[in-house]
Amino acid sequence: MKWLRSLINSAQISYPVLLSITVFMVGFVAGNVSMLSPSNAQGRVALSDTDEAFEPFWDAFSIVESRYVDPVDVEILVNGAIDGMVAALDDEHSGYIRPELYETTTDFSGEFSGIGVTIRTLQDTGEIEVVTVIPNSPAEGVGVQAGDIFFEVDGDSVVGMTQAELVTIVPGPRGTSVNITFKRDDELVNYDIVRDVFEIPNVTYEIVGDNIAHITMLDFNAVSRSQLDDALEALDINNTNGLIFDMRGNPGGTLSSAIQIGSAFIEDGVLLRQVSRDQSEEITRTDGDFANVTVPIVVLVDETSASASEVIAGAMQDYEVATIIGETTFGKGTVQNIPQLSNGGGLRITIKRWLTPNGAWIHQQGITPDIIVEWNPETVEDLENDIQLEEAINFIESLGN
Numbered sequence: 001m002k003w004l005r006s007l008i009n010s011a012q013i014s015y016p017v018l019l020s021i022t023v024f025m026v027g028f029v030a031g032n033v034s035m036l037s038p039s040n041a042q043g044r045v046a047l048s049d050t051d052e053a054f055e056p057f058w059d060a061f062s063i064v065e066s067r068y069v070d071p072v073d074v075e076i077l078v079n080g081a082i083d084g085m086v087a088a089l090d091d092e093h094s095g096y097i098r099p100e101l102y103e104t105t106t107d108f109s110g111e112f113s114g115i116g117v118t119i120r121t122l123q124d125t126g127e128i129e130v131v132t133v134i135p136n137s138p139a140e141g142v143g144v145q146a147g148d149i150f151f152e153v154d155g156d157s158v159v160g161m162t163q164a165e166l167v168t169i170v171p172g173p174r175g176t177s178v179n180i181t182f183k184r185d186d187e188l189v190n191y192d193i194v195r196d197v198f199e200i201p202n203v204t205y206e207i208v209g210d211n212i213a214h215i216t217m218l219d220f221n222a223v224s225r226s227q228l229d230d231a232l233e234a235l236d237i238n239n240t241n242g243l244i245f246d247m248r249g250n251p252g253g254t255l256s257s258a259i260q261i262g263s264a265f266i267e268d269g270v271l272l273r274q275v276s277r278d279q280s281e282e283i284t285r286t287d288g289d290f291a292n293v294t295v296p297i298v299v300l301v302d303e304t305s306a307s308a309s310e311v312i313a314g315a316m317q318d319y320e321v322a323t324i325i326g327e328t329t330f331g332k333g334t335v336q337n338i339p340q341l342s343n344g345g346g347l348r349i350t351i352k353r354w355l356t357p358n359g360a361w362i363h364q365q366g367i368t369p370d371i372i373v374e375w376n377p378e379t380v381e382d383l384e385n386d387i388q389l390e391e392a393i394n395f396i397e398s399l400g401n
Helices: 002-009 051-067 075-086 101-105 138-142 222-237 255-265 307-319 380-384 387-398
Strands: 021-022 094-099 109-115 119-120 128-134 149-153 179-186 187-194 194-197 204-208 210-217 243-246 270-275 281-285 297-301 323-326 334-337 344-356
Touching: 002 270, 021 281, 075 094, 075 344, 094 222, 101 187, 119 138, 128 138, 128 149, 210 222, 210 387, 222 255, 255 270, 255 307, 270 307, 297 307, 297 387, 323 387
Parallel strands: 210 243, 243 297, 297 323
Antiparallel strands: 021 119, 094 344, 109 194, 119 128, 149 179, 179 187, 204 210, 270 281, 270 344, 334 344
């Protein structure tokens, strides 16, 4: 997210390290290659096959319900049981979505309501950190910064909370206020933030260097392709000397959006391969909506480029339609689906592995750039000196177009 921090300081991608990337809005959107699209649960195991195995569960439920010192809401016990079941999978990308979050979890429209930050869980400490601050959002307006750690919400400690728990208390209706205390270095900073509705500026563009187009994409949602097309047209792309497609800090999004974006750069071919639990393989091809970019392309990535970003970078690398520059990507090679449950909640569940067109599984390995440029800015001056972008500019200028 280093380049996004630069944009924030002048201005959400997971992941997923990023255990998951979440957008604080009405609910949360996890930035991964898919959420694919919600579907009904299939292959349900007959209860008669598991009755005996579930007997201890019902025993425990009965004991808690009848003997625990204080009355317990049955819904709380059910939610806890589902949480535990999914946690037993030991899959950081699967989880239970409470009913109050389900609708907004599956909203990839590109417009949200809340305070306007993306977050991640730090693996070493379990703390929840602000990754980026959305431009023109309530969080930006009061001074929230990337790297801030959530400490208290409305006076209650959130230390030890999961992201799913945090997003049940931070978002809220437009115009309502939430008081949040963040840990920033060795200090605590406190803000009253009035929630609002805002659109994430997903695609931005500019001309850099010697007439080189620089397009950034922050995630993959329903409007990503139309915004990309608008940017290509506004830049008059084939009359530039090259294109830098910047997916640094992009945590991913929907599979449908990834197909649309990949199809812009790959005229015809396999975009990714999906492998199911029975080892059957599903081939996903481009959709034919080729943008016909004829100038040299550089794709910028970093260690937080994840999921759909890796699908695009991997496919463009395999087809040799772009030069990949930056840092090895996050490495998330799985696909999630969000079937809805009878209580209105849902399961975010890993259903497939995905491979690049050439058959590489990048999970926990990432995509290695063609040109590696490490960048770990620690000061404002470092942030202003974007050496990865400079390398991309120099590379295209060296081609002499």
